[in-house]
Amino acid sequence: MTAAAVMPLHELPELVVGDLALVIAPPSDRTTIEITVERDASLILRAPLDTTIERATQFVIDKRRWVYRKLAEKDALTGPPITKQFVEGEGFAYLGRSYRLTLTDQVADVGLERGRFHMNPSQVDQGAAAMRRWYITTGTQWLQKRIRPWEARMGEDTIDVAVRDLGYRWGSARPSEGPQYINVHWAALQLPPSLIDYILVHELAHLHETNHTPEFWATVARLMPAYDTQRTTLATIGKNIWLGSV
Ligand SMILES: [Zn+2]
Known part of the structure; x- marks a missing residue:
């Protein structure tokens, strides 16, 4: 485990997991982690004060499908990835x-x-x-x-x-x-x-x-x-x- 992984989440302004960037809400006395998808498709992560970056990252990974589905409902740009090759005629x-x-x-x-x-x-x-x-x-x-x-x-x-x-x-x-x-x-x-x-x-x-x-x-x-x-x-x-x- 790297030093970064055990760093407290709340020292970051934002957590980036793959192509998802989540704004970290100020800590409150909550006991569970929660992601909310705002009306403008921005993402907010709420977590207890003692949450580590590693724990929060794993939570986002586990919730990723749900997040993409919510984003799709809000005009965001999601779908199966289109791939390209750099060959003649592509x-x-x-x-x-x-x-x-x-x-x-x-x-x-x-x-x-x-x-x-x-x-x-x-x-x-x-x-x-x-x-x-x-x-x-x-x-x-x-x-x-x-x-x-x-x-x-x-x-x-x-x-x-x-x-x-x-x-x-x-x-x-x-x-x-x-x-x-x-x-x-x-x-x-x-x-x-x-x-x-x-x-x-x-x-x-x-x-x-x-x-x-x-x-x-x-x-x-x-x-x-x-x-x-x-x-x-x-x-x-x-x-x-x-x-x-x-
Ligand atoms: Zn908008």
Whole structure:
């Protein structure tokens, strides 16, 4: 057993188990461990004061299936993992269209040109990381432009978009006093632009309201009256999106 395993859980702000990140609630006089899935799909772990990190980690592992099921009920991004191989002809999506992969040393890393993804053969061993870098770089530029009309409609100043791996969430945003920003999962760049718009609108609304309250949905509806169609489509298409598994 490592020293970290017997460390008290409550010294951590957050416990990460696989792709699940749980916020640790302040200790109370409770005697059992409990996970709650909040309305915005964030996870809270409540545990007795003497709980170790190892014990809490095992608890999360045992409860994982239940957590994924709860997340699926809350628009989160879950489903059987889609895997990819980094071989000639494999398909990768960008903005709702599929492109075949060509391995070529004409590119240093990864590029999308003339209707095909190109990858340097030296990247194949870390193909998922190389693709992820491409989605993050290309997607950041695309989203910075794409969000402009939406932030204008919200009456907001410039809002930064950060593209990153968000595990099981399409996007995240919190109301804040300082500069406003929203996070979008790199995998979302595989979706058609209309669905990415829904993710942007959803997160813009979260800058004002953390939870999925009626006021929250009213804000979403004001920006995107037909949002419910996009939301349903996202739940269906989202299951077939590649999240980086190989
Ligand atoms: Zn939300």
